[in-house]
Amino acid sequence: MTPDQKELVTATVSTLKEHGVLLTTHFYRRMFEHNPELKNVFNMGNQQNGKQQMALALAVLAYAEHIEDPSVLVPAVTKIGHKHVSLDIRPEHYAIVGRHLIASIAEVLGEAATPALLDAWATAYGELASLMSGLESGLYQKAVNQEGGWTGWRPFTVKRKVEESAEITSFYLYPTDGGKVADYLPGQYVSLRLFLPELNLFQPRQYSLSSAPNGEYYRISVKKEAGSQHPDGLISNRLHDFVPEGGIVELGAPAGDFTLDVTKPTPVVLVSGGVGQTPLLSMLDYLVTSGSKREVVWVHGSRNPRVHAFREPVAALAARHEQVQHHVFYDTPATGSDEAEAGHYAGFVDLRKLNGGTLMPEADYYVCGPAPFIRKQVQDLAALGVPRESIHFEEFGPATLSV
Structure with a gap:
């Protein structure tokens, strides 16, 4: 980009701050009208709840703010690249998105969208698309180069369904072709795709892998959204209610940069917090099964014991391995002995209650749960003196969280 083009992009920052969501909402509406086939790629639940529009608005704003030095966006770009690879996004998709994004800028800004401004944004988008495609090409190549690896969508058979709590069920997924499955880093996820007759669309969702790599199967542990007919819960609920043992689902290869x-x-x-334990279960399982001697502190928050998935397996694991500490918080503990058990607490997760509030400054902290939960834990860790580079967190869904 020329200096003049960068200046033009930078000049749109104030407009993006004020009208960014309006722009991205118009963009998605326009793109789905002209390219309805892309509804099979995008999470339509996140379209309805506005999360995708907000996430894209924040991403466009961040790119405009850092157009002089986009390298500061590498962590965010890497996270998006992993998500795109899990969804089988290819360079041709960038061309479609770019066409509709530039047209949307012109239509939303009206006379303010001068030819020079549109040309500047087209150049900026082209550079970003090239960067993303290059990153994703490397991830695709890495996926196919390992044993059991693949790209695109691969059919898997649900060989076992195991109820872990009143809300969460684990699905044990084996390749329908009988082949191996690729290893993955503890904390990664897979994209799962099902056809939804009520929408007449394929819909993908990401689910964390909840066990250590084993070369034979993948395990995901899915929360059922009770009574939800909103697209947010359609895939999860369909897995619970309509995909039996022996049923077939399609998976993308493991991806994600929230890794141990x-x-x-x-x-x-x-x-x-809640179902946010799933990627951390993979990390815990790996640390124990690999024979690691690293000290591990497990802290989990749940509404009550009834909905607390993996309660007994984690407790038993901690009892067998002296390097594993086990702490559980219940919003509303059951009456009886749970509150009195060592390592059990009433209320929301409060790290200051552990070990008298003295945490290990040399440890790495991995946090996952709902956005408010993540925000509180990261802020508490910072207040307790934990270095920011030692705090790692994962937000399920489009990235809208800033802590």
């Missing part, structure tokens, strides 16, 4: 650093010897603190 398996090369470090430092202690690990795993902090989760």
Whole structure:
């Protein structure tokens, strides 16, 4: 980009701050009208609840704000690249998106969208698309180069369904072709795709892998959204209610950058809320089954024991391995002995209650759960003196969280 083009893009920052969601909402409406086939690629639940529009608005704004040095956006770009690879996004999709994005800028800004401004944004988008395509090409190549790897959508058979709590069921997924499955880093996810007759669309969703890599199957643990007919819960509920043992689903290859650093010897603190424990279960399982001697602190928050998935397996694992500490918080503990058990607490997860509020400054902290939960835990860790580079978190869905 020329200096003049960068200046033009930068000049749109104030407009994007004020009208960014209006722009992205118009963009998605326009793109789906002209290219309805892309509804099979995008999560239509996130279209209805506005999360995707907000996430894109924030991404466009961030790119405009850092047009002089886009390298600061590498972590965000990497996260998006993993998501795109899991959904089988290809360079041709960028061409479609770019066409509708530039047209939307022209239509929303009206006379303010001068030819020079549109040309500047077209150039900026082209550079970003090239960067993303290059990153994703490397991820695709890495996926196919390992044993059991693939790209695109691969059919898997649900061989087992195991109820883990009143809300969460685990699905054990084996390749329908009988082949191996690719290894993955603890914390990664897979995209799962089903056809929804009520929408007449294929719909993808991402689910964290909830066990250590084993080369034979993948396990996902899915929360059922009770009474939900909103697209947000349609795939999860369909898995629970309409996909039996022996049923077929399609998966993208494992992806994601919220992963356990398996090369470090430092202690690990795993902090989760609700179904946010799923990627952390994979990390815990890996640390134990690999024979690691790293100290592990497991902290989990749940509404009550009835909906607490993996309650007994994690407790038993902690009892067998002295390097694993086990702490559980219940919003509303059951009457009886649960509140009195060692490592059990009433109320929301409060890391200051552990070990008298003294945490391990040398540890790595992995946090996953709803956005308010993540925000609170990250803020509490920072207040307790934990370095920001030691705090890692994963937000399910489009990235809209800033902490």
